[in-house]
Structures are given as structure tokens and as C-alpha cells.
Amino acid sequence: MTEKxxxxxxxxxxxxxxxxxxxxxxxxxEIARYLEKMRVDVIEAGFPVSSPGxxxxxxxxxxxxxxTTITGLCRAVERDIKCAWDAIKSAQKPRIHTxxxxxxxxxxxxLEKTPQEVLQQAVSAVKLAKSYCPEVEFxxxxxxxxxxxxxxxxxxxVIKAGATIVxxxxxxxxxxxxxFGQLIQGIKKNVPNIEQAIISVHxxxxxxxxxxxxxxxxxxxVRQIECTMNGIGERAGNASLEEIAMALHxxxxxxxxxxxxxxHYIYPTSKLVSRLTGFVVQPNKAIVGKNAFAHEAxxxxxxxxxxxxxxxxxxxxxxxxxxxxxxxxxxxGRNAFxxxxxxxxxxxxxxxxxxxFEQFKQLADKKKEIYSEDLVALMSEILVEDxxxxxxxxxxxxxxxxxxxxxxxxxxKKEDKIFEDAACGDGPVDAVFNAIDRITGVKVKLSDxxxxxxxxxxxxxxxxxxxxxxxxxxxxxxxxSTDTLEASVKAYLKAINxxxxxxxxxxxxxxxID
Numbered sequence: 001m002t003e004k005x006x007x008x009x010x011x012x013x014x015x016x017x018x019x020x021x022x023x024x025x026x027x028x029x030e031i032a033r034y035l036e037k038m039r040v041d042v043i044e045a046g047f048p049v050s051s052p053g054x055x056x057x058x059x060x061x062x063x064x065x066x067x068t069t070i071t072g073l074c075r076a077v078e079r080d081i082k083c084a085w086d087a088i089k090s091a092q093k094p095r096i097h098t099x100x101x102x103x104x105x106x107x108x109x110x111l112e113k114t115p116q117e118v119l120q121q122a123v124s125a126v127k128l129a130k131s132y133c134p135e136v137e138f139x140x141x142x143x144x145x146x147x148x149x150x151x152x153x154x155x156x157x158v159i160k161a162g163a164t165i166v167x168x169x170x171x172x173x174x175x176x177x178x179x180f181g182q183l184i185q186g187i188k189k190n191v192p193n194i195e196q197a198i199i200s201v202h203x204x205x206x207x208x209x210x211x212x213x214x215x216x217x218x219x220x221x222v223r224q225i226e227c228t229m230n231g232i233g234e235r236a237g238n239a240s241l242e243e244i245a246m247a248l249h250x251x252x253x254x255x256x257x258x259x260x261x262x263x264h265y266i267y268p269t270s271k272l273v274s275r276l277t278g279f280v281v282q283p284n285k286a287i288v289g290k291n292a293f294a295h296e297a298x299x300x301x302x303x304x305x306x307x308x309x310x311x312x313x314x315x316x317x318x319x320x321x322x323x324x325x326x327x328x329x330x331x332x333g334r335n336a337f338x339x340x341x342x343x344x345x346x347x348x349x350x351x352x353x354x355x356x357f358e359q360f361k362q363l364a365d366k367k368k369e370i371y372s373e374d375l376v377a378l379m380s381e382i383l384v385e386d387x388x389x390x391x392x393x394x395x396x397x398x399x400x401x402x403x404x405x406x407x408x409x410x411x412x413k414k415e416d417k418i419f420e421d422a423a424c425g426d427g428p429v430d431a432v433f434n435a436i437d438r439i440t441g442v443k444v445k446l447s448d449x450x451x452x453x454x455x456x457x458x459x460x461x462x463x464x465x466x467x468x469x470x471x472x473x474x475x476x477x478x479x480x481s482t483d484t485l486e487a488s489v490k491a492y493l494k495a496i497n498x499x500x501x502x503x504x505x506x507x508x509x510x511x512x513i514d
Contacts, residue, residue: 038265048087062091071095076125099139130162139167173206177216200224210239267320328370410435
């Protein structure tokens with residue numbers, strides 16, 4: 001049977017202390033509701049004494065969250081403790097969380113107190129908190145840089161005073177996994193009444209070790225891990241809740257530990273926290289990053305198409321994602337391309353598949369990522385009725401600016417001959433169209449012209465649609481490119497070619513050729 005590990009979420013306290021992450025009361029409550037759905041064991045809702053707004057936020061969360069323990073942080077000071085209790089006392093499961101620093105550098109330079117004074121203050125604070133609330137957590141700030149013997153004594157005395165949880169913070173992210181594990185092991189062996197309390201850890205990520213230190217501590221008796229969504233928090237942040245939860249979920253065989261976390265709420269909660277704090281999750285962030293379940297390399301995609309376990313150790317649905325993502329880009333293979341086309345309803349014969357794959361690769365060299373809309377647009381080009389073009393675009397160049405006359409040079413190929421000419425216009429598009437008219441010798445009326453974005457992003461594809469008229473007959477050309485000017489040129493030339501093809505066939509009736 002696996003051992004239960006309690007997840008203590010401090011997104012709304014330590015996470016919000018991250019510069020720029022200020023949340024209003026309603027936003028805090030919205031996040032708290034998601035944390036409750038995710039079934040975290042404890043929500044640290046804030047630092048009530050720090051501001052009226054923080055007090056209000058903690059109080060509202062305490063009144064509205066029913067299934068999760070609610071705690072507020074407070075220094076080992078009477079005023080702080082009373083304020084914290086006033087904020088959380090309406091909670092169905094309240095906890096007071098009080099702290100004081102125990103490292104030599106903090107006691108001497110920050111607190112300006114002797115170790116004995118710190119010990120007395122810690123004990124007095126826990127006794128006061130216990131008089132208000134049956135569940136009291138004590139944190140020894142900067143525990144990882146504290147003298148072990150002094151730390152043992154502090155924990156022994158606060159447990160005697162009524163602390164039910166003792167927290168071991170790696171406040172500045174200084175410890176390494178082996179070192180932090182030894183610290184926990186020492187506490188377990190040298191605090192005689194340690195079995196009367198739950199050992200907790202709170203690790204920061206200054207050296208990128210927050211998750212590793214937290215998980216390492218489980219080997220030595222830790223039963224509560226303090227963490228935040230997306231790892232946000234002071235400086236480099238905290239241990240990431242999503243990484244802790246999924247490590248224990250995925251490698252239960254290794255840790256023999258489990259949590260109450262409903263992992264299906266991980267991704268939605270991550271997105272909510274990111275949106276409300278304004279902190280974008282890095283694409284390669286473990287578990288919740290945009291690329292965590294995305295595959296672009298052709299070899300990887302081929303494996304995923306056969307069996308997802310080839311390159312995925314977790315199912316995306318487990319964290320609340322609908323599916324993984326085969327990202328189509330320049331590294332993608334034919335199998336992934338064909339698979340995505342089939343999903344979109346395009347079953348191509350071998351020849352057209354080869355042709356479309358070549359065009360896809362050309363597009364992928366221009367765009368970082370190919371969206372479904374890009375493929376639909378590409379198919380609209382591939383699957384139209386073949387028309388033998390009379391003129392083929394070989395080259396165009398436009399010289400334009402806000403203080404010069406737009407001039408375009410165009411080179412076209414007809415059969416085996418190359419034709420080149422230049423023209424001016426009211427703008428770059430008009431200049432290119434005029435140059436094409438000079439080469440082809442046609443005189444048409446431009447009756448419609450527009451460009452629309454087919455896909456998302458700054459590198460989105462644009463579709464240009466050009467309609468020309470000649471003696472009452474309409475001809476439409478369409479083209480797609482990430483370069484809207486190129487799309488316009490190709491669309492216009494397609495319309496011209498359609499007109500010339502129909503003239504050669506002797507079309508006499510008025511008709512719109514689309």
C-alpha cells in the first residue's frame with residue numbers, strides 16, 4: 001500500500017509574492033476553486049497581516065472553500081497570529097502557519113536575535129496559535145542553512161508547544177538533493193518527538209533543484225510538500241505542483257507514494273494561473289508547457305502514430321489535455337503529414353500526396369509551425385482542376401517606399417522564352433499588375449481584389465483573390481502565401497492565365513471562371 005503525501009499549495013501566497021503577480025480577491029478565489037477541484041490538501045491563501053487586501057482574500061477563500069484546509073501565513077508575532085486567525089477562522093478546516101528564521105545569518109543580520117531568543121519566540125508563537133486553532137504548522141525559515149543541532153532543538157520544542165506540522169524550507173534554494181535528504185534524515189533521527197508531527201518541505205528553485213530536493217526528501221519521512229502551480233514564486237520560484245504530482249503519479253512504482261490530486265485539473269489550473277498572473281508558461285516547461293506533449297521530429301511522429309508509449313511516458317488526457325500534438329513543421333515526416341490530412345478528410349492518391357508533401361515542405365521552410373488551416377489552404381491549391389498555365393512566374397522585384405514611386409520588375413516564362421518588363425503604379429501591387437499587363441499584352445479591368453488571413457500568428461498565410469473582367473467575362477485567380485504580395489502576384493497571373501486559356505478555346509459566352 002502506498003503512503004499518502006499531502007500537497008500544500010502556496011500559489012496564492014508565495015506564488016503571488018513573485019514580482020508582477022498581484023491578484024485581486026476575485027482572482028484569488030477563482031484559483032482557489034480550481035485548487036479545491038484538483039483536491040490539493042492545503043491552500044495557503046495569503047499573508048493576512050501584509051495588507052487589507054490580502055486579509056480580505058484569505059477571509060473570502062476561508063468562507064467559500066469547503067473541502068480543503070485553508071491556512072494563512074504569519075510571523076512568530078502576536079499581532080500576525082491573531083490577524084491570521086481572524087482571516088481563517090470561518091474555514092471548515094483552518095490551519096495557522098507561523099514561521100521564524102533559524103539560520104545564523106538570518107538570526108544575526110535580519111532578526112538581530114540570539115538563538116535562545118529565537119527559540120523562545122518560536123515556542124511562544126506556536127502556543128498562541130494553538131490556543132486559537134488545533135492545527136498549527138511551524139516553519140524554520142532558511143532551515144537548509146541552519147545549524148542542525150539548533151534546528152533539532154527548535155523542532156522538538158515547537159512540537160511540545162503544539163505544532164502538528166514542522167516545515168523545513170530550503171528558502172534560498174541552496175541545498176543539493178543528497179544534502180537536503182541528509183538534513184531530513186538528521187531531523188528524523190535527532191528530534192525525539194518527531195513522530196508527533198508531519199514533516200513538510202518547502203523548496204525554492206534558485207539552483208533548479210526545488211522538485212529534486214522535494215522528491216528526495218520523501219525517502220526520509222517527509223509527508224507534506226509545499227509547492228505552487230507553474231512553479232511561480234519568489235526569485236526563481238518554488239517546486240512545481242504539476243511536476244511533483246505527476247512524478248508521484250507516473251513513478252508510483254519507484255516512490256511508493258501517492259497523492260489525492262485529481263490530475264485532470266492540472267492543465268486547466270495551470271492555464272488559469274498563467275492568465276490571471278500574466279506569467280506565460282515557457283514552451284518546454286515539464287507537464288504543462290506548450291511542447292510537453294508535442295512532437296515535430298519525423299522519427300518521433302512515426303513512433304507516436306504506431307504507439308504513443310514510444311515517446312510519451314504520460315497520457316496528455318491525464319492532466320486535462322484532449323490529446324497530444326503532432327506539430328507539422330520542417331522536421332516532420334510523410335507519415336505525420338498523411339495522418340493529419342486523413343484527420344482533415346483528405347485521402348490522396350500517391351502522386352498527389354507526393355506533390356502536396358513537397359509543397360508542404362516548402363511552406364514549412366517559411367513557417368515555424370503548420371496549422372490545420374494551412375493544410376486546408378494547401379489542399380485547395382492541390383485539388384483544383386489542373387489548368388495548363390500559359391505564363392509562369394519566374395521572378396518579381398518591387399522597389400517601394402513612402403517617398404518614392406513604386407516600381408516593379410517582373411520576369412515570366414512562356415513555353416521556352418523568358419519575358420521581362422517593368423512598370424510603375426500607385427502602390428507595389430498595382431506596379432506588379434501593370435508589369436504583368438505589359439508582358440502579356442492584355443488589357444483587363446480589375447473588378448475585385450482582396451486578401452484574407454487563413455491562419456494564425458505573425459507568419460500566417462494570406463489568401464489573395466483577384467477577379468478580372470474582359471468583354472463581360474469574369475476570371476478569378478486565387479493564391480496562398482506567407483508573403484501577401486507574392487500571393488497577390490500569383491493570383492493575378494492565374495486569373496490572366498485562365499482568361500488566355502479560355503480565349504484560346506474560343507469561349508464566347510459570358511461566364512465567371514472560378
